[in-house]
Amino acid sequence: MKPRVAVFSFTSCEGCSLAILECENELLDVINLVDFVRWREAMTETSDEIDIAFVDGSISTHEDVRKLQEIREMSKMLIALGACAHTTCITGLKNRFGMSQVKEIVYGPDGAQFDTIPARPLRAVVPVDFELPGCPIDRGEFLRCVRDLALGKKPKLPNYPVCVECKRKGNVCVFFKGMKCMGPVARAGCGALCPSFGDYCEACRGFVDNPNEESHKETLTEHGLTVQEVMNYFTLFNAYDESQI
Amino acid sequence: MTVRVIDKQGVRRLVENLQQEAKVVAPHRREGENQWAFQEVTDPDQICLEYVTTCLPPKEFAFPTRETLVRYRLGDPFAAEAVIQAEPIVLFGVHPCDIYGLQCLDIAYCDEHCDPNWVARRAQMRIVGVDCIPDEWCFCAAMGTATVDSGFDLFLNALGDGAYLVEVGTEAGEKMLAGLELREATAAEIAAVKKRLTQRIKRERQIEEDTRNLPLRFTGKAQSPVWEKHAERCYSCGTCVLVCPTCICFDVVDEVSLDLQEGTRDRVWDGCMLEDFAVVASGENFREERFQRLRHRHFRKYAYLFTKYGRPYCCGCGRCVRQCLVHIDPVAILNDLIAESKGGATRGA
Amino acid sequence: MALELCQCERESDLYVPRPTRVTRVKPQTTLETMITLQFLDGADLGHRPGQFVQVFIPAIGEAPISICSAPNPENTFDLCVRKLGDVTSAIHRLQGGEVIGIRGPFGNGFDMEALQGHDLLIVGGGIGLVPLRGVIQYVAQHREDYGEVTILYGFKTPAEQLFRDELDSWVTEGQMDLRLTVDRPHPDWSGHVGVITTLFPDLKLNPQRTKALVVGPPIMYQFVITECRLKGLADDNIILSLERRMRCGVGKCGHCQINNKYVCMDGPVFTFSEVKHMWEAI
Ligand SMILES: Cc1cc2nc3c(=O)[nH]c(=O)nc-3n(C[C@H](O)[C@H](O)[C@H](O)COP(=O)(O)OP(=O)(O)OC[C@H]3O[C@@H](n4cnc5c(N)ncnc54)[C@H](O)[C@@H]3O)c2cc1C
Ligand code: SF4
Ligand code: SF4
Ligand code: SF4
Ligand code: SF4
Ligand code: SF4
Ligand code: FES
Numbered sequence: 001m002k003p004r005v006a007v008f009s010f011t012s013c014e015g016c017s018l019a020i021l022e023c024e025n026e027l028l029d030v031i032n033l034v035d036f037v038r039w040r041e042a043m044t045e046t047s048d049e050i051d052i053a054f055v056d057g058s059i060s061t062h063e064d065v066r067k068l069q070e071i072r073e074m075s076k077m078l079i080a081l082g083a084c085a086h087t088t089c090i091t092g093l094k095n096r097f098g099m100s101q102v103k104e105i106v107y108g109p110d111g112a113q114f115d116t117i118p119a120r121p122l123r124a125v126v127p128v129d130f131e132l133p134g135c136p137i138d139r140g141e142f143l144r145c146v147r148d149l150a151l152g153k154k155p156k157l158p159n160y161p162v163c164v165e166c167k168r169k170g171n172v173c174v175f176f177k178g179m180k181c182m183g184p185v186a187r188a189g190c191g192a193l194c195p196s197f198g199d200y201c202e203a204c205r206g207f208v209d210n211p212n213e214e215s216h217k218e219t220l221t222e223h224g225l226t227v228q229e230v231m232n233y234f235t236l237f238n239a240y241d242e243s244q245i
Numbered sequence: 246m247t248v249r250v251i252d253k254q255g256v257r258r259l260v261e262n263l264q265q266e267a268k269v270v271a272p273h274r275r276e277g278e279n280q281w282a283f284q285e286v287t288d289p290d291q292i293c294l295e296y297v298t299t300c301l302p303p304k305e306f307a308f309p310t311r312e313t314l315v316r317y318r319l320g321d322p323f324a325a326e327a328v329i330q331a332e333p334i335v336l337f338g339v340h341p342c343d344i345y346g347l348q349c350l351d352i353a354y355c356d357e358h359c360d361p362n363w364v365a366r367r368a369q370m371r372i373v374g375v376d377c378i379p380d381e382w383c384f385c386a387a388m389g390t391a392t393v394d395s396g397f398d399l400f401l402n403a404l405g406d407g408a409y410l411v412e413v414g415t416e417a418g419e420k421m422l423a424g425l426e427l428r429e430a431t432a433a434e435i436a437a438v439k440k441r442l443t444q445r446i447k448r449e450r451q452i453e454e455d456t457r458n459l460p461l462r463f464t465g466k467a468q469s470p471v472w473e474k475h476a477e478r479c480y481s482c483g484t485c486v487l488v489c490p491t492c493i494c495f496d497v498v499d500e501v502s503l504d505l506q507e508g509t510r511d512r513v514w515d516g517c518m519l520e521d522f523a524v525v526a527s528g529e530n531f532r533e534e535r536f537q538r539l540r541h542r543h544f545r546k547y548a549y550l551f552t553k554y555g556r557p558y559c560c561g562c563g564r565c566v567r568q569c570l571v572h573i574d575p576v577a578i579l580n581d582l583i584a585e586s587k588g589g590a591t592r593g594a
Numbered sequence: 595m596a597l598e599l600c601q602c603e604r605e606s607d608l609y610v611p612r613p614t615r616v617t618r619v620k621p622q623t624t625l626e627t628m629i630t631l632q633f634l635d636g637a638d639l640g641h642r643p644g645q646f647v648q649v650f651i652p653a654i655g656e657a658p659i660s661i662c663s664a665p666n667p668e669n670t671f672d673l674c675v676r677k678l679g680d681v682t683s684a685i686h687r688l689q690g691g692e693v694i695g696i697r698g699p700f701g702n703g704f705d706m707e708a709l710q711g712h713d714l715l716i717v718g719g720g721i722g723l724v725p726l727r728g729v730i731q732y733v734a735q736h737r738e739d740y741g742e743v744t745i746l747y748g749f750k751t752p753a754e755q756l757f758r759d760e761l762d763s764w765v766t767e768g769q770m771d772l773r774l775t776v777d778r779p780h781p782d783w784s785g786h787v788g789v790i791t792t793l794f795p796d797l798k799l800n801p802q803r804t805k806a807l808v809v810g811p812p813i814m815y816q817f818v819i820t821e822c823r824l825k826g827l828a829d830d831n832i833i834l835s836l837e838r839r840m841r842c843g844v845g846k847c848g849h850c851q852i853n854n855k856y857v858c859m860d861g862p863v864f865t866f867s868e869v870k871h872m873w874e875a876i
Contacts, residue, residue, distance in 0.1 A: 029503035147503055151653055152687065153680045160483060160519045167487040168310040168514055170301045175570060176277035184480040184570060198276075208481075210520060212535075215478040219570050314609040322613045322634065322693035323652040327606050357859060358844040361606045467873045494848030497841045499655040508653055510609065517848060525839050526657075526678040529812065531852075531874060541851070541874075549854035 003051040003149060006038035007081070008071055010057025010064050011091050011119065015136045016082030017056050023139050030143065033150040048074050052149060054132075056081040058088040060119040072126040079145070080122045083135035087206050088240040090135075091119040121240055130155050133205035135237060138190050158188045159209050162201045165192035174200045180223050182233055185211035204237045248435055249427035253407030258425060259373075260289040260337060267333035267371070270306060272296045279380070283336070294338045295403065297380045298562055302490030303336050303343050304350055307366040308514075314362065314497070315510040328509070331365040340377040342385040342560035344396040346490025347372075352554050353493050371417055374400035375409070376442070379449055382563030384576050386446040389456055390560045402438045410438055450576050454583045456557060462583050463548040467540065471581045476536035478571040479518070485565035485573065486516030486542060491558040494522075517541050543578055608844060611650035611695025617670060619690045622756050626721065627686050628662070628674040631696065638669045639696075642703030643728030644835060644863045648843045649673065649681065650695030657681035658840040658858075661699060662724045664731035674724045674756065700843040701862050704729055704807065704833065706736075713741040713803045715827075717818055719748050719790055719810025723756055725835055725862075726809055734768040741803055743770040748790030748810075752776055752783045790814065794821040801826030809835045815876045819866055832866035836875065 007017050017039075023030065037050065053075035059068055072078055083089035122128050132138075132145055132155075145155040158164075162183035166173065169192055174181050179200045183192070186203035194201050207213075213234070220230045251259065263269050264286065271292040273284045281296040283303055301310075317325035339347075351367065354360040374397040377383075385391045393400075398418030401409035410430050413419050454462060486492045496515035501508040515522065518538050523531040532538050550558040559575065566574040618630035633639070639647075641661050650656045657679075663672040675685045688694070706729070714733065718726045726745075733740050745764065749755050755774070764770050773793050775786040786793065790810070806822045808815065815834060822832050838857045841847040850857035853872040855864070869875035 026503055032504065143503060147501060147505075151501070151505075152684065153654060159521050161480065163480070163482040163484050164487065164519065167301070167484055170282060170305070170310070172275050172277040172280045172282075172300055173484075173568060173570075176280055178278075184482045208520070210481070212478065212480045215480060215571060218478070315611070317652060319652050323695065325610050325613075325650075325695060327608075327610045329606060354846060356845065358608055358846070359605050360846055361608055493846065495841070495846070496849075497656070497847070499653070501653045505653065510656070512847075515847070515849075517851075522849060523839055523851075525837060526682070527811075531838065537874075544853070545851070553854065 002032075003034045004037045004049060005034045005052045005054065005146075006036070006050045006071075006075070008038075008053060008055045008067075010055065010068070010085070011060045012057035012082065012084035012089070014056065016084070016132075016134075017054070019082075019136045019139055020054075020142060023143060026143055030146055033146055050075040052077045052079060054079050054081045055122055056085050058084045058091045058119040058121060059117075059125050060091060061116055065117075065125055068122065068125050077129045077149075078122070078126065080128050080131040081142075082137045083133060083204050083206075083237055085122045086131045086133045087238050088119045088121050089204070089237055090239075119240070124240075124242070131157075133157070133187060134190060135204040138193075140191075141189055160188050161208050161211075162186045162188045162190070162192050162195070162203075162205075164188055165190070166195050168192075169196055171195050174198070175223065180220055180225060180233065182216075184219075185213060185216050202233070202236050206238060248430040249411045249422070250404065250430045250434065251401070251409050251411050251425065251427050255425055255427060256294075256401075256407065256409065257289045259421065260286060260292065262424070263335045263337070263371075263373075263421065267335045267369075269335045269337050270303075271337040272299055275300070286337070292338065294375050294401070295378060296338075297378055298340065298383075298564060298567070300564075300568070301488060302346055302562070302564065303339055304347060304490055306334055306336060307347070307363055307370060308350065308493075308495075311511055311513045312362060313509045313511050316507070317509070318507050319501075319505060327361065329362050329365045331362075331369045333369045333371075334366075335371045335373060337373045338375045338401075339372050339397070340385075340562070341374060341393040342377070342383075342388075342390045342562040343490050344372060344374055344393045345390040345560040346562070348396050349491040349550075349554075349556070349558055349560070350493055352556075353550070353558075356554075371421075372397040372399075372414075373418075373421075374414075376400075376402045376438075379445060380563070380567075382450075382567040382574075383561060384450040384452065384563060385561035386449040387452040387456065387576070388557055388559055388561035391446055391449075392442060402442075404434055404438065410434060452576060452579050452583070454579070459557060459579070460548040460551050462579070462586050463544055464586075466582055466586070469582065469585060471578060471585065472536040472540040474581070475573055475578050476534075476539040479535045479539060479573055480570070481518055481520050481535055481538065482570075483516045483519045484568050484570075486518050487514050488564040488568050489516075490560055490562055490564070491546070492516060517545070539573070539578075543575065546575070547579065609697070609842070611648070611656070611697050613693050614696040616688050616690050616692045616694060619688055622674060622758075623754050625754070626674055626676050626756060627688075628672055628757075629685065629688060629690075630670050630672050631694075632668070632670045633696070634693065636669055638665070639671050639699055641665065641671065641699035642706060643732050644703035644725050645699040645701045646725075646843075646862065647671075647673070647696050647698035647700065648840075649685065650697070651681050651684040652695065654684040655681050656695075656697075658700075658843060660725035660728075660835075660862075662727045664728050664735055672727075674721075674727070676721050697843060700858055702860065704863055706732055709805055710739045711741065712805045713800060714743045715797070715799060715804050715806040715822070716743065716745045717790065717806060717808045717810070718746070719814040719818075720750065720754065721756070722808075722810035722814070722835075723747055724809075726807060727757060727760075729807060730764055730768065730770070733770075734764070737769065742799075743768070744797065744799070745770055745772045746775075746790055746793045746797075747772065748775045748777065748793070750777045752780055789817070791817045791821050794825065797825065799825055801828075801831075805831045805833060807833050807835075812837075812876070819876075829867040829870060830865050834864055834866060834869065834876075835862045836864060836869070837862065 181200040182203035183201040400412040838850040845859040
């Protein structure tokens, strides 16, 4: 029997779940591998028996927490889809401020009545079986993930840094072009997308298992960044910090 | 064989002649400070023969960064076949260190089992060497690879103004020169090139030991503090081994089409500096610490393979330290080890 | 051609798996299953005990697995596999009749000729018994060539015991001394309790005639080797089989290296004297 798949969205731009719909050429093959039983963007039919739930967005209200717990209950496997669900991405930047301040900035003087809590990744609320990182997700990686699950394989992420993919592509390292890059500590899997297009890596996919953060902070400083700038490089996509919750 | 001279026009014609029969790749400038890469030649005027070194070594033309080894159709039974794609190719403008690197892979890939993909590509590969312009990271002179006497069909030594002394390495090389009407080199030209090579060798970075003794200098060095000292800032990013012309390691990954009709087994460049290189299915990592990986890499290059194949598996090209963001340097490591063991010997005496 | 390449025979199929039929599936425990294989063309694998093959499950991948049987006239061979990841789980899903792929045999295996005339002490910890089963079968087939054979087999709980229905025949037909132990007391177990080294004090062996063959999890080696040495065995006579990550199986990919050795080519079988100076080995 084909696995029953559902897609849910929390606080995010929903770009990651839309990225799935953009797999136009492959969508027919995907539908041969799995049954989509619930998907707000694409269909109205709903179902409560789910084999694999793909969930995008970070969790930033009490209501979100409750809904995510419900999804976890009815799903055999829960997969975080994209940086918001994985690291909170940009939505985590608000955690640096007090929540009352956030409410005021976002919703104006009447903001206090809104239900907002510090943004957190899915795994901070419920057990997560797999995380598909990236802002947005890499479509190829999503397709491989679906294929692997249909074949009974465990989806895996590379545990090496973006530099590896940069080298396999023969890119000139952007440090030689005067830029600074998070590649040496960032988790690969995107095919070194940004350096391949002349940009630098911002670690939108999070870090490798054991990043040498101290070393990289020193490297960035040696290349002329201030302490604050180094902080910004490290937190743009990876601001989530349990201790701020 | 007489030594001849090829001028700028001659080089251009040579390239054009070679392009008639083969794909020609040569160093080209890339964006960034002192960056070059081997690329297929479309316009011979874009070739840059005066260069320090390329980002990736030329081994990528016989051992691509990713290549399919096996293709299969699913079904009962499945049907698998080897995928071996080779075409005539000329590497134009290869430095001596990189020629040495290709020979290292010839030896390792043909030891006991012969890697069919490497051999097929190498069999159709011809090499035109060129002498080099060392920078502050090169140490080919110390490794004995500043010049090579085999592994090329032609070798070019710069005379200035785009002219080169041509050394012929093989019959195929002699044939490449057919119809080019080259003049003989003068004694003064030959002397000038010799002088430049000797001076160059003196200018480069040195290892404080006869390279032939390097494996000896590794004896008893497993517990040396050198490894932890140099590994402290290492990212385990693998750059040093991926850009190395003498590294041979790869991973094999499975790809299956989304319609589950066919699949491939592909090899991709891999290296022992990466954290998971020696992880087994039980989860155990046989080289868990950064220093253990750095140690293995150096033992492998200067001791294990040196002893096994009679030559260091490092050509001194300096790519590893040049591209390492924290400049972890085999020369510094070797000299630390040598100092340590010489110091030890004095104390013991 | 410009380059001095080797003159050896072209192995264009070096990386291509050979189609092989699963002729039998025999589950062992909740974690281990045994499959019997035969090449579609009926050819002989031509292996020695202790060698391994690369098992390819189409669409899934490849994994190195020890051959756990001795050569036989039917040209079949057995693999006993613990479920750990993608390939091994896919092997556990086999029902029999499927066609999977095999490359090999690879590695050196046990030198059964060199063991002739010796007493054998066979020590298997957990799944380590798997490659040793090939040795045991081989010795049973050529029983007169070998001296006394003692098998020590330890496992964590009685439920993890492998090859249950064969163990008796090793004793009766194979005339071997088989001693079992489980790590900790268990309601279903009335035999010896304790880690495998606790079987050593009762052993009587002639250190001059004995060769020990030891296979088990990494942690087991140092303890068992110490016991063997205490019994007077020379390091040359302690023989091990080691496991590392493998990709190619043919000495190219670099993954299986232990110091200067390739486990896939120089091993997986090593004498203790070969590896005792290698800090990455044990
Ligand atoms: C010579 C030899 C003989 C062997 N004989 C046997 C035998 O007889 N029976 C037997 O059962 N086993 C044997 N093994 C072990 C067997 O090869 C492994 O269990 C098998 O390779 C696992 O493959 P898999 O695809 O099932 O697991 P994988 O899916 O490859 O991996 C399983 C686990 O390994 C880890 N892992 C894998 N790849 C990575 C990675 N890239 N990064 C990080 N972690 C990773 C993960 O934790 C994963 O959950 C032998 C091994 C060797 C070397
Ligand atoms: S550009 Fe970035 S990712 Fe690429 S090699 Fe340089 S540091 Fe690494
Ligand atoms: S290069 Fe870095 S920032 Fe760009 S997609 Fe990859 S991980 Fe994200
Ligand atoms: S390139 Fe430098 S930082 Fe990266 S793995 Fe090599 S030594 Fe370590
Ligand atoms: S140094 Fe490391 S990556 Fe390079 S060939 Fe040796 S083992 Fe492989
Ligand atoms: S180890 Fe460094 S210097 Fe030596 S061959 Fe490799 S990249 Fe070049
Ligand atoms: S498994 Fe590839 S070298 Fe041993």
